[in-house]
Amino acid sequence: MGDTMIGVIGGSGVYDIDGLEGAEWRGVESPWGAPSDQVLTGRLDGVPMAFLPRHGRGHVHSPSTVPYRANIDALKRLGVTDVVSVSACGSFREEMAPGDFVVVDQFIDRTIAREKTFFGTGCVAHVSVAHPTCPRLSAACIEAGKAEGITVHDGGTYLAMEGPQFSSMAESKLYREVWGCDVIGMTNMPEAKLAREAELCYASVAMITDYDSWHPHHGAVDISDIIATLTGNADKARGLVKRLPALLGAVRESCEYGCDRALDHALLTAPEKRDAGLVAKLDAVAGRVL
Template identity: 80%
Template sequence: MTETMIGVIGGSGIYEIAGLEGAEWVPVASPWGDPSDQILTGRLDGVKIAFLPRHGRGHVHAPSTVPYRANIDALKRLGVTDVISVSACGSFREAMAPGDFVIVDQFIDRTFARDKSFFGTGCVAHVSVAHPTCPRLSDACETAARDAGIRVHRGGTYLAMEGPQFSTLAESKMYREHWGADVIGMTNMPEAKLAREAELCYASVAMITDYDSWHPDHGEVDVTQIIATLMGNAEKGRALVAQLPGLLGPAREACPHGCDRALEYAILTAPDKRDPELVARLDAVAGRVLGNGRQET
């Protein structure tokens, strides 16, 4: 049994929640570089919570330059057990309209300019991301959205593109008609993969802002339209997050889906062949299995 600590990665509108007790911005040092920003910590309805602005306050990081490894590592170091990703996205489905939320359960990773793993030469590991989000945590997000009166869709495939430009019309049609993607965004990869490597439960809440460029009645993506929809989505996002402490509770059992044991058999490099420097950097992420970090209680 561990103490629940909810980590929320999202924009500034998400963490401005009334009732956050003991709110404090704290710096967290990571061997993977500086996180996007300091992390806002506190308690909400008695449950520990941490908010990390994915792009930094003032939106200083483009999707490709977000320090994804440092962000996940910093949350793990703080004691976060459950990560909720809240992000804007475009929709490939008529029924998934701007203003709706989607609880994502699958990804297609089209990013190419980002560090996607904590592991590498000197400590090789392979984790499964067949089911990249945690059903237990996704259940809580769906319930929270419905309790907050948000129109929400359970299940959807998120196409992660590199950006920062939006899709061409040909790409948009391909992703929708041939690849079976439901929504498109720029930030959930490699975030979800890294959370799995760090043995953190991860759920993705995609907030739809537009129909991308495929929709014949909406034309190309308009940033002014996106910003207007984002304003309304931020209020809904805060309402969703405010419901989570009551649903998850202060005490946490082991994840029934094994997210918190993802590294159990994943590390292949023999102990005597492991790079000590890399192993040292993995103290928070993989200390449970490498024996150089905090152990499960």
């Protein structure tokens, strides 16, 4: 048992929240490099919160250059226990319309240009991401979204593409018709994998902006349409996030799904063979087991 601290990794437009008490932008130093930006910390309904703009304020980072490891490490260092990822996505399903939210429960990772683990030579670890999101935290996001009047879809498979270009029509049809994906985005991988390695509960709220390029009546993805939908989605997302402290509560039980114990049997390198430099960098992420 411990204290809840909610970390929100905000996609486009979800960087802060009204009513955050003691709001302060804080720099966090990480051995994995500089995070995307400073972190906005404060309290809401008595629960500590942290907001990290994934692309940096002003949208500095492309999906490929987001410092995912530094971001997750920084949140863990601040004491975050539960990470809610908010991000824009395209939809492969007619019934998942622009303006709807999907609380994702599965991923297919097609990213190729990113560092995907905190571990490596000198400290090898393998965690399970069979169920990459936390059902408890996801349920709270669904409840908060519905209470806010948002059309929320419970579960879906998110295709994580490298970007920064949008899909070709052939790719879009492959992901939709052959692979059975529901939404497509560029930022939830390796974020979800790293959150699991850091023993953080992780939920993904995917905000639909468009139908990608498969849809016969919507043609190519149009950035001006996306930005208009993004603005409305960001308002709805802030409303959803505002309801989370009351739903999650200030006191946190151990995660019944084991997210906070993901490293229990993950480390394979014998203690006497571990690389001291890497172990030092893992102080926040894996300090519990190291």
